[in-house]
Amino acid sequence: MDSINISQAVIKRLPRYYRYLGELKDEGIERISSRELSELMHVTASQIRADLNHFGGFGQQGYGYKVRNLYDEIAKILGLDKSHKLVVIGAGHLGQALSNYVNFERRGFHILGIFDRDPKLVGKKIRDVYVAPMEELEDFIRCNDIDIAVLTIPKTSAVEVAKTLVDCNIRAIWNFAHVDLAVPDDVIVENVHLSESLMTLSYNLSRM
Amino acid sequence: MDSINISQAVIKRLPRYYRYLGELKDEGIERISSRELSELMHVTASQIRADLNHFGGFGQQGYGYKVRNLYDEIAKILGLDKSHKLVVIGAGHLGQALSNYVNFERRGFHILGIFDRDPKLVGKKIRDVYVAPMEELEDFIRCNDIDIAVLTIPKTSAVEVAKTLVDCNIRAIWNFAHVDLAVPDDVIVENVHLSESLMTLSYNLSRM
DNA sequence: TAGATTGTTAATCGATTAACAATC
DNA sequence: TAGATTGTTAATCGATTAACAATC
Numbered sequence: 001m002d003s004i005n006i007s008q009a010v011i012k013r014l015p016r017y018y019r020y021l022g023e024l025k026d027e028g029i030e031r032i033s034s035r036e037l038s039e040l041m042h043v044t045a046s047q048i049r050a051d052l053n054h055f056g057g058f059g060q061q062g063y064g065y066k067v068r069n070l071y072d073e074i075a076k077i078l079g080l081d082k083s084h085k086l087v088v089i090g091a092g093h094l095g096q097a098l099s100n101y102v103n104f105e106r107r108g109f110h111i112l113g114i115f116d117r118d119p120k121l122v123g124k125k126i127r128d129v130y131v132a133p134m135e136e137l138e139d140f141i142r143c144n145d146i147d148i149a150v151l152t153i154p155k156t157s158a159v160e161v162a163k164t165l166v167d168c169n170i171r172a173i174w175n176f177a178h179v180d181l182a183v184p185d186d187v188i189v190e191n192v193h194l195s196e197s198l199m200t201l202s203y204n205l206s207r208m
Numbered sequence: 209m210d211s212i213n214i215s216q217a218v219i220k221r222l223p224r225y226y227r228y229l230g231e232l233k234d235e236g237i238e239r240i241s242s243r244e245l246s247e248l249m250h251v252t253a254s255q256i257r258a259d260l261n262h263f264g265g266f267g268q269q270g271y272g273y274k275v276r277n278l279y280d281e282i283a284k285i286l287g288l289d290k291s292h293k294l295v296v297i298g299a300g301h302l303g304q305a306l307s308n309y310v311n312f313e314r315r316g317f318h319i320l321g322i323f324d325r326d327p328k329l330v331g332k333k334i335r336d337v338y339v340a341p342m343e344e345l346e347d348f349i350r351c352n353d354i355d356i357a358v359l360t361i362p363k364t365s366a367v368e369v370a371k372t373l374v375d376c377n378i379r380a381i382w383n384f385a386h387v388d389l390a391v392p393d394d395v396i397v398e399n400v401h402l403s404e405s406l407m408t409l410s411y412n413l414s415r416m
Numbered sequence: 417t418a419g420a421t422t423g424t425t426a427a428t429c430g431a432t433t434a435a436c437a438a439t440c
Numbered sequence: 441t442a443g444a445t446t447g448t449t450a451a452t453c454g455a456t457t458a459a460c461a462a463t464c
Binding site for chain 2: 008011012014015016018019041077078079080082084092093094096097098100101103104107109147148171172174178180186188190192193194195196197198199200201202203204205206208
Binding site for chain 2: 419420421422423424
């Protein structure tokens, strides 16, 4: 239970364990050994045991892991037992797509506001939320205690909006803009750079 | 110039170098040293030089790198000098968002077809392309020499569709479904698991 | 030439894996 | 108890970085 100093490599693997355990749970499987899980996921059993042991001894010698229990423990580790308040900034195609995605809601990520500077989009209803003008963003974040901002705007505006977000004491930014945001250490930035993912694919394609 | 056996860690960094070099180029900057670039990107100069040297000696001692030249070389390494033919499978919100994204087109990723099994979406026009029914997918891929399939459908159908794609000799799958696709070694899969990205963010948030 | 900076080696650091004692 | 499998250590592997000779 290091709590601090767990490498991002380990963290990035947890959601995948979580997904497999969820599927096992849904299939009604109650226990699983690290070896069985390793064969399912195509990773080493050593890695699974080492990864999990960063957070505690969830298994039992001679038995393995209780699927349900491990599933719940990983949820807690990932903070999925708590709910989060989000705003989506940029109501273009991608912003709308993310706002419409019901699974985030199910996991406790609640989209309370959607903002855009384009007057043509303001007022549009996306699921239960009306797109609001950018001018209302700051007040909204402060008044509604928003944790996470989803940035789906072009990179030029993203840098500027990120500054505003930091001023509003946002805690995390899920950044889809193709730019590296400079924020204080206590603000978390998780980047999704789709074009970089596509370029990686392109590279691997060209080496075939 | 190893050509083969370059680690994915190196590959994943190339698009970021490419982005910074593109910006420098647009600013009219002609040369840059690894040290200058390292300060800009917050990585070590050693890493930049080592990464680039996997692909050739693009620099010049005592001078540094020519921005324009290095930009073009990385484009070639990433296969961005060639054009690619894509189909988008799943015309839901995310499929539409990706189909509408003009920057992919600019980089030579041409979306030639969009498919969905929902009759309500079939016939809908997204930019220049009409959504076609899933029944036409196989013939379309074969007749149009499609390289890349973008999978934006739920995970249950994704596994099955991936099999079809493999049968059609697709070369690469850009997979947005929350599932690990089992494909032969010569088919490339690049995953974008948005929910895993959000969980990573959630983890980091809960440790603050 | 002198100064600067690359390309590359060797040293370091960190992550993965094999092995096994502990123990259910 | 005997068998199984964890938790954890030690060995291995790979990636990063510091250092510097080569050279523009």
